[in-house]
Structure formats: C-alpha cells, structure tokens
Amino acid sequence: MKRIEPMKDTIELIKKRYSVRDFLPDPLPQEVIDDMIEAARLAPSAQNRQPWRYVIITEPEKIKELVKHTGLIGLSNYFIKDAPCLVIACAEAKKSVRLNQQDYYLVDVAISFHQMILAAWAHGVGSCWLAAFNEEKLAKYLNLPKSYRIVAMSPFGYPKDDKTLYSKALNVFSGSERRLRKEEIVVNSH
Numbered sequence: 001m002k003r004i005e006p007m008k009d010t011i012e013l014i015k016k017r018y019s020v021r022d023f024l025p026d027p028l029p030q031e032v033i034d035d036m037i038e039a040a041r042l043a044p045s046a047q048n049r050q051p052w053r054y055v056i057i058t059e060p061e062k063i064k065e066l067v068k069h070t071g072l073i074g075l076s077n078y079f080i081k082d083a084p085c086l087v088i089a090c091a092e093a094k095k096s097v098r099l100n101q102q103d104y105y106l107v108d109v110a111i112s113f114h115q116m117i118l119a120a121w122a123h124g125v126g127s128c129w130l131a132a133f134n135e136e137k138l139a140k141y142l143n144l145p146k147s148y149r150i151v152a153m154s155p156f157g158y159p160k161d162d163k164t165l166y167s168k169a170l171n172v173f174s175g176s177e178r179r180l181r182k183e184e185i186v187v188n189s190h
C-alpha cells in the first residue's frame with residue numbers, strides 16, 4: 001500500500017493556533033473564504049450525512065447589527081462586532097445520525113467548523129469559537145429553518161497586534177494556554 005507523505009505543516013498549524021479576539025478591519029479575500037468553505041465541506045461525518053450549514057456574513061454593518069441580536073451574555077463576545085467576517089455554524093438536525101443515545105450533528109459540525117478554522121489560520125486569519133449566545137434569539141433574527149440548530153459561531157479576521165484589556169483579561173480568565181498533560185488525557189481502560 002502506498003504510504004501518505006508526512007505533512008508536518010499541519011502539526012505546526014495546530015500548535016500555533018490560538019483564539020483571536022482582536023481584529024483588523026481588513027476584509028478577507030474571496031480566495032480565503034473559498035478555502036475555508038472547501039475545508040468545511042470536505043469534513044468527515046457520521047454516515048456521510050454532512051449536516052453542516054453555514055451562514056457567512058461579510059458586511060461590517062450587518063455584523064454590528066447582528067451582535068445586538070445574539071443574546072450575548074453581558075458584554076462577553078462583544079468583540080465580534082469588529083471582525084470583518086462572521087460565520088454561524090448550523091446543523092440541519094434532520095440529517096443527524098443517532099447512535100448510543102447521541103445525536104451526531106454536534107460532532108459532525110464541530111469537525112467541519114474546526115477544519116474551516118484551521119484553513120483560515122493557514123492563511124493567517126484568526127477566529128474564536130463561541131458558544132455564549134442565545135440560540136433562540138439568533139435563529140429568529142437570522143430567520144433560520146426550524147430544523148436548524150446553531151452549534152457555534154466565530155468571527156474571522158486578521159489578528160490585531162495590540163490586544164484590548166478585555167481580551168487580555170479573557171485569556172487569563174479562561175487560562176487559554178493551559179493544557180492537560182499527556183498522562184492526564186491518555187487513560188488506561190482497566
């Protein structure tokens with residue numbers, strides 16, 4: 001069997017990624033957005049159901065307006081208003097596979113969305129997974145079909161060097177650089 005060539009760049013890409021919460025206003029080139037969509041599209045999914053659906057907003061005024069309808073928790077995640085691109089990752093829940101009492105659309109969309117995030121990062125475009133929003137409010141504002149669930153959203157944009165006090169504080173608060181040790185995540189089965 002033919003061996004697949006090692007792709008060390010991917011490991012580097014994963015190691016260097018971090019959540020970006022301060023963005024330059026520069027718009028994303030269409031080729032970058034196209035690569036992001038392609039990476040999301042090619043993701044694996046349970047029974048290849050591909051339940052992911054993406055709302056992509058690139059008009060700054062629309063993003064600023066949407067932020068008022070996300071039901072953000074306090075001012076957290078307010079930083080998305082300054083990003084030049086916002087993606088809302090949805091699931092067509094009717095397409096989901098249910099196994100072991102688990103709905104796999106969450107897994108499928110998470111894989112696809114993270115592929116999008118890594119493809120963006122490969123172009124130097126930062127992002128930040130967000131779960132702190134009010135799904136009901138946002139789905140209504142976006143007029144999404146009733147069968148859609150909003151799994152996550154993320155701003156996308158080129159990182160700004162000078163971080164706001166808020167994003168510095170958030171990094172400390174969420175202990176962003178902390179990771180469990182190898183021994184803590186690889187467990188014995190008996």
Ligand SMILES: Cc1cc2nc3c(=O)[nH]c(=O)nc-3n(C[C@H](O)[C@H](O)[C@H](O)COP(=O)(O)O)c2cc1C
Binds near residue numbers: 019128
């Ligand atoms: C499912 C999920 C939800 C998250 N929700 C938020 C959020 O609402 N607001 C936020 O600022 N960061 C959010 N984050 C980002 C995490 O805080 C961040 O990934 C973690 O602290 C590790 O930091 P790093 O991404 O810089 O490595 C979320 C991450 C994930 C995967």
